[in-house]
Amino acid sequence: MRIPQLVSPEQQQRLHPIGTVLTVVGGLVLLASTFLPWAYSSAALDDMTILGYPSTLQLYAAGFGLGAAVFAFLGRRLARGDGRQVVGWTRGAKTASVAAAVYLVVILGSIGLELGGLVNVVYGGWVALVGALVALVGSRLLVSGRPPRLARRVPPAWLGILSIAAAMAVVLYAAYYGLDQEDAGGFVSFVVVAIGAVAVLFRLGVMRWLSAVSGRHRKVLIFAAFLTAFAFPFTQNGSDENMSIATQVLIFAVTALGLNIVVGLAGLLDLGYIAFLGAGAFTAAILSNSVFSTVDWHPPFIVVVLISGAVSGTLGLIIGTPTLRVSGDYLAIVTLAFGEIFRFGMINLDGTDGPDLTNGSNGIPGVPDLNLFGLDFKDTHTVLGIQLGRFANYYFLLLVLIAVVILIFVRLNNSRIGRGWVAIREDEKAAEAMGVNVFGLKLFAFASGAFLAGVAGSIKAHHDVSVTPDQYIFLESAFLLAAVVLGGMGTVLGVLVGATLLKLMPEKLRFVEEYRLLIFGLLLVVMMRFRPEGLVASKRRQLEFHDDDDELAEKIQSDIDEREATGVVPVGGQA
Known part of the structure; x- marks a missing residue:
């Protein structure tokens, strides 16, 4: 400031x-x-x-x-x-x-x-x-x-x-x-x-x-x-508490990166995104070996991951096909309603009001830990004299997942599809006039973001041991959206920073739990006033929010000229 x-x-x-x-x-x-x-x-x-x-x-x-x-x-x-x-x-x-x-x-x-x-x-x-x-x-x-x-x-x-x-x-x-x-x-x-x-x-x-x-x-x-x-778990001296926070941050970051495709690239305001994470988690829990599972089919976890992503992606297509023809506030209201419908739908799948799939509000507890390629995630392993517990095992798995998600995001962002999304975000009518398949690209953004959330949810189910409908409320969607806005829409590093801050701060500041939402709201107000483009913003969004700042425009143009002269390509963001 x-x-x-x-x-x-x-x-x-x-x-x-x-x-x-x-x-x-x-x-x-x-x-x-x-x-x-x-x-x-x-x-x-x-x-x-x-x-x-x-x-x-x-x-x-x-x-x-x-x-x-x-x-x-x-x-x-x-x-x-x-x-x-x-x-x-x-x-x-x-x-x-x-x-x-x-x-x-x-x-x-x-x-x-x-x-x-x-x-x-x-x-x-x-x-x-x-x-x-x-x-x-x-x-x-x-x-x-x-x-x-x-x-x-x-x-x-x-x-x-x-x-x-x-x-x-x-x-x-x-x-x-x-x-x-x-x-x-x-x-x-x-x-x-x-x-x-x-x-x-x-x-x-x-x-x-x-x-x-x-x-x-x-x-x-x-x-x-x-x-x-990768070296981070070796600095925690076997602390399950800190590694639990780290794994939660990674799950939150992977989900926020999926939302970043919808909001940051395509410019679609989604207030019910947490439903896709919940769909992936419930799918994985139902197909797990939990004694409370209601389906007598337990495929390998690799298959479960794909099924979870497919279920969430299908939900994205189902909700997106009739609703993506609206935009702005109307789209926000529709997606908000979808998030609440999903939660109540999971509660009603209890065998009384609907098919017995989720055990209603009780959810599916007792989801066992993963066992991949002979590695049991509940076991403790000693590496270089340091004990790595179950949360460290999930941390390494999530690290691989986030690497894959970042690769997908960057490839999409730098592709013809990514440029189409940016064109739609900037001016939908102009993009359509230039021959961009607006509806198709918006639907693909919705489905791809939902797929990534479903994959993250499949790991979250085993990490949390229990899956209940009350875990996927509107407030979680709001925090995901805030992570994207706070960090910087359309960037990788910005979303990672935003997700880390919004997941880490509540864990370390439990003494102000009653005022947490107040502090969170004040933080967003300050950010929107002094840095609306986010903590780590792309150059394009900086100019959008500060189009009257001649000094900033000259600085950004100087950066672009310098990169062109040296052949340097920006990492994780848009020039």
Whole structure:
């Protein structure tokens, strides 16, 4: 979020030296304060009571303080003529100071909540807050300047590959450390640190440079990403709790990628998408070896996966054929109704109101764990001295599934079909006038998205052990749609980020369960106000939402020209 300047550009140039001094002093005060105690008791966060020995969360604050001071010092010189900096290091100083102030507020608030009042914040914490506020005030007096033009600098191949490996190592550490935080305040504080660090790197142009490097070494990036994901269970020391969260995130992400075809590419608003996930789960449960199964046929799981996807895809065709002739709000209402009809239909298939298939509201419990190629998923395996339980087994299976889904999504997106979907999303009438088979492509989007959801549901049934109709309510469809919108419609990475946030945050913030929907709503309002295109947006959607931003248009056009000149193709998104 950009904080407006309170002075004119001419005043800003005169106040720039004062702002530099204040930012440097505030950053150094914040750095020094981390060696002081911040909390009265060690019960808060990660023990901030020891003099001269900073805790991990205090070291993060020290990083923001040091960053603000260093970047402000590097940006102290101004270019002659227009008064703008040669290199905009002060962009990093401004963002680091904002992140430091927000971080200190969260830290001190967490100490007050966990210990029963702000009186338990000792002198070191208040010194840190004063330093962060001084740095924040000073940074508002700095001239922004231009960001470093790192993206145009082509590094040696070895350096690019090393940078990708380092980035993946940081991601792996962040996932390990974040899930390891059992304290809610510590988890929220770490999330603020991660967001602040990424924001600083964006403002300095480092993320843009890393994106360009990743584009030049696309195969290395894909290999490193999946190697990092594969290594994740080995960092959890056999924790079933964390691996259960990870498997739920992957199931949610696979389903959201299927919805991304419908909403992100074809532009069809589907509010009943959770029904397709439920159809796949019920199909797998009915065909499983559960003692509560109502069908005396139990084919191998590979066959069950295809049948589950086919059943969901067929439902997509059935609901799509009569309803896809409407659009907009009418389509949303129809799909919402379909989601509720599916849930009540599963309840009525109890042998009384309809055929005995699902045992009604009781559902199908006791779904056994998978057994693929002699591997029993309920067994614990020891690899490299680390125990991997049942959730780790499902995690690896879901990792393979999500790789297949991403491959399908990217291929469709870059094909003639994908271009037809985008044309329909942009202007359905114009696409039809140009010869695009609008109804056929919309129906295919509905069916293909439903098929992927059904495949995910077949694994979810065995993962959850039990399948009941109440698991597939409208709120779950809303969360899936929010993951696509929040992450960035039409992109792979954006949907993965959105799905991770929306599935992980509720699990780690159970202490605010009563206010979870309120926080979720506020988050969406803020996102729609300041970044409606999503966290990881495609260039096309950025221009759609900011068509009056000439600076953004020039930046995007510069990116496109640079990619054409270097032969770099963007990964997972649209140019």
